[in-house]
Amino acid sequence: MSQIDTRPPRGRIEVDNFSLSYETIEGPVEAVSNTRIHVNPGEFVSIVGPSGCGKSTLLNAVAGFLKPTTGSVTVDGEAVNGPSAERGMVFQQYSLFPWKTVRANVEFGLKMRGIPSSQRERAARTLLGLAGLEAFEKHYPERLSGGMKQRVGIVRALATGPKVLLLDEPFGALDAQTRVIMQQILTNLWQRLKISVLFVTHDIDEAIFLSDRVYCMTARPGSIKAEIPIPLERPRQQSMMMSSEFLALRRGLMSLIREESLKAMGGEINELAMQGLSIDLHGHSLAEIL
Amino acid sequence: MSGPAALRSEEETMPAAVAVTDTESAHIAPAHEPPAFGALVLRWYRLNRERLRAIVVGALSLLTFLIVWHLLTKYRVVFFVRFTNVPSxxxxxxxxxxxxxxxxxxxxxxxxxxxxxxxxxxxxxxxxxxxxxxxxxxxxxxxxxxxxxxxxxxxxxxxxxxxxxxxxxxxxxxxxxxxxxxxxxxxxxxxxxxxxxxxxxxxxxxxxxxxxxxxxxxxxxxxxxxxxxxxxxxxxxxxxxxxxxxxxxxxxxxxxxxxxxxxxxxxxxxxxxxxxxxxxxxxxxxxxxxxxxxxxxxxxxx
Missing domain, CATH: 1.10.3720.10 (MetI-like)
Known part of the structure; x- marks a missing residue:
């Protein structure tokens, strides 16, 4: 595993002039339009945006599952051309192989590379140790909690020593407490491995807490609305989420996203209606007032 | 998880990974003393009560089938179907x-x-x-x-x-x-x-x-x-x-x-x-x- 720890920083993601549209019977529908993002080697970058804005589409294009309609996606100057082990991916649905034990799941990428089994075993054990999962190496995924499953998912993606790690709302299905712990674990792993991370989420707190920079996307067709550097110092503590600096960032991002979410809803709910939602009930139940 | 308060204090003092294994593994493999033999049998019985009942009921059902078959052929019942030549x-x-x-x-x-x-x-x-x-x-x-x-x-x-x-x-x-x-x-x-x-x-x-x-x-x-x-x-x-x-x-x-x-x-x-x-x-x-x-x-x- 030492080659992972001492590797020189690499993994620069560049997405340039990127658009992607789907063919439908009514003609092409643009999901992402004219987008430009980059991730520097070793940087942690998040993409936030209203649901359906194409942030996952963008991530899937970096992973190589989708081809851009126009523009380019490159990693370290090489054009992305289909999925590969150079870009590790973590999915919201965990997507562990149910028929493989935890360790076999982690070993999978190394096995695909033809690495002998004793070496795979050692590597998998080391990584599982980093994620606090040694005791569960022989378990099948079905028996793990959501948080443990996702830790296996992250470690599995890291096992092949990818240049970049792509995460698609990885903690979206977890409860709030587990999510906080998972964020801490991901930060620890990232700092240790010095890997570039592109992280998609709709959780603003999560994006600020984890990232060096946050891209905020517009409603569909998605494009970059703002790029916000997060100057909070590291290592970050959970307590920072109460600091005025954090809250200021949060307020800024919140208002950006809110604008876009309202747009995404097609103007059905305007600002006035939103104000109407904060009805003062004066201690009565809503039914009584109505 | 052993309650939010305990969790928070753990987080601040320990590396996160360690804190998680402690809290989550407690769920899956709770450590307890080896129980006495009698208690073990009792617990086994309580856990398998349903299955035991299914076995007993199944055996009784098969036995009833054999007895009904025996009686039908012994008395050579003819009631829509004819059991006159059916072997016992x-x-x-x-x-x-x-x-x-x-x-x-x-x-x-x-x-x-x-x-x-x-x-x-x-x-x-x-x-x-x-x-x-x-x-x-x-x-x-x-x-x-x-x-x-x-x-x-x-x-x-x-x-x-x-x-x-x-x-x-x-x-x-x-x-x-x-x-x-x-x-x-x-x-x-x-x-x-x-x-x-x-x-x-x-x-x-x-x-x-x-x-x-x-x-x-x-x-x-x-x-x-x-x-x-x-x-x-x-x-x-x-x-x-x-x-x-x-x-x-x-x-x-x-x-x-x-x-x-x-x-x-x-x-x-x-x-x-x-x-x-x-x-x-x-x-x-x-x-x-x-x-x-x-x-x-x-x-x-x-």
Whole structure:
């Protein structure tokens, strides 16, 4: 595993002039339009945006599952051309192989590379140790909690020593407490491995807490609305989420996203209606007032 | 988790990874003292009460069946159905004790088992790979599927005359009919399993550097296994149905032939014996498949 720890920083993601549209019977529908993002080697970058804005589409294009309609996606100057082990991916649905034990799941990428089994075993054990999962190496995924499953998912993606790690709302299905712990674990792993991370989420707190920079996307067709550097110092503590600096960032991002979410809803709910939602009930139940 | 307050304090003092294993592993493997033997038996009883009851009720139900059968035949009941010539359980038992020392009876059973083994194995060896390939390659699916759909509804028994024409020997045509009976359930279920493979798992494998062949071996095949085994179980059932029918029509030897011959020779006890033998063999073979499934899919047994 030492080659992972001492590797020189690499993994620069560049997405340039990127658009992607789907063919439908009514003609092409643009999901992402004219987008430009980059991730520097070793940087942690998040993409936030209203649901359906194409942030996952963008991530899937970096992973190589989708081809851009126009523009380019490159990693370290090489054009992305289909999925590969150079870009590790973590999915919201965990997507562990149910028929493989935890360790076999982690070993999978190394096995695909033809690495002998004793070496795979050692590597998998080391990584599982980093994620606090040694005791569960022989378990099948079905028996793990959501948080443990996702830790296996992250470690599995890291096992092949990818240049970049792509995460698609990885903690979206977890409860709030587990999510906080998972964020801490991901930060620890990232700092240790010095890997570039592109992280998609709709959780603003999560994006600020984890990232060096946050891209905020517009409603569909998605494009970059703002790029916000997060100057909070590291290592970050959970307590920072109460600091005025954090809250200021949060307020800024919140208002950006809110604008876009309202747009995404097609103007059905305007600002006035939103104000109407904060009805003062004066201690009565809503039914009584109505 | 042992409560939010405890969790928070752990987080601040320990590395997160350590804190998590402590709290989460407590869920799965709670450490407790080895309990006393009496308590262990009691706990085992409490955990297995349902299953014990099922066994007892099952045994009682079988016993009642035997008693009702005995009474119906003893008093030669005629009430819509006629039990006048039906052998009693005791008579069947008697012919059973005679039959197990009779090499001819054992040969009948052995021959039937051999036909099932060959016919069913061939069906599995052709059906499973064909289903896997059809599930993966659209063109092959488009070519094979229409033919399969036309042939599938034809009952294996309807193939008997055609089978006799097709194959030079009686033995081969019977095996062929057994093969046909089990082939379609195996093929259809394998295809169904392939269509349900989670595409995210395929993408996960691709992201880990898996190529086409590895994805087939490491994702599609294991993901389809539960349905393949459903197909094998159903296929085994249909294989027996087809075999017995074929043996009754065109056989010499075989347990189906034995049952039919008993009728022709007016040995009524042997009819019931043949039927029970078929039932037991069918049950045994589906047990074997279920056991095989458990062996091949350890992740599914809890």
């Amino acid at each position: 359980p005791l008579a069947v038992y008697e012919s059973f004790t005679r039959a197990i020392h009779d090499p001819k009876f054992l040969m009948h059973i052995l021959l039937s088992c051999r036909r099932i083994f060959i016919g069913f194995s061939l069906a599995a060896l052709v059906g499973v790979p064909l289903g896997l390939i059809m599930g993966r390659y659209k063109l092959i699916h488009e070519v094979v599927f229409p033919v399969a759909e036309v042939l599938r509804p034809i009952p294996a028994i309807a193939w008997v005359p055609m089978a006799i024409m097709l194959w030079p020997s009686n033995e081969q045509s019977i095996v062929f009919i057994t093969f046909l009976g089990s082939f379609f359930p195996i093929l259809v279920n394998t295809l169904h399993g392939m269509s349900l493979v989670d595409p995210v798992l395929v993408r996960a494998a691709q992201c880990l550097g898996a190529r086409e062949r590895s994805i087939f071996r490491e994702v599609y095949f294991p993901a389809s296994l539960p349905h393949i085994f459903t197909g094998l179980t159903v296929g085994m059932g249909v294989a027996w149905v087809s075999l017995i029918a074929a043996e009754m029509i065109s056989g010499q030897y075989g347990i189906g032939y034995f049952t039919w011959e008993a009728y022709s020779l007016v040995q009524y006890a042997d009819i019931a014996l043949g039927m029970i033998a078929i039932g037991v063999l069918g049950l045994g073979s589906s047990f074997l498949i279920r056991g095989g499934g458990r062996l091949v899919m350890p992740w599914r047994s809890t």
